[in-house]
Amino acid sequence: MAYWLLKSEPDVFSFADLQAVRREPWNGIRNYQARNFLRQMVPGDLGLFYHSNTQPPHIAGVLRVVREAYPDDLQFDPASEYYDPKSSAEALRWSMVDVGAVAAFPQPVTLEDLRALPEWAESPLVRRGNRLSVMPLSEAEFQAALRAGGLPETTS
């Protein structure tokens, strides 16, 4: 079981949106490091849903990976902002996974809250200028965030 953090701007797609649709392809990732993490995901892995570009930035809930990485169809759609003319089925560039909502945090955990948690001291998320939108978490980071958010540690 691996743990992850996935960022989304809530104005674009929020945790409440994920709860409403139940299941969603995590598409539009156009960064190689983030893509490589997507490809490491396994159904059953748990993740934190982070709301970026909002005031204050915060973790809103827990998600679960429900389908392993497969081709992100937006890379082949010329009408999409995520279209990539250099990608092809033979030389695939971008992947996505499907995720589902597990539970909303009773208390959203802000970036400031995370900085106060000793378990998060080494996380790139709490460092200035971090732009990675998909990153692995240690079990200690994951569980500490759940505690801070008011969820029991066993959400699986």
Add this chain to the structure above:
DNA sequence: GCCAACGTTGGC
């Protein structure tokens, strides 16, 4: 292969 210019992310 280097690196300057540029673009994007995302906190503040």
Add this chain to the structure above:
DNA sequence: GCCAACGTTGGC
């Protein structure tokens, strides 16, 4: 709105 961080692009 500003700007730090940093990935990408393209000239050479």
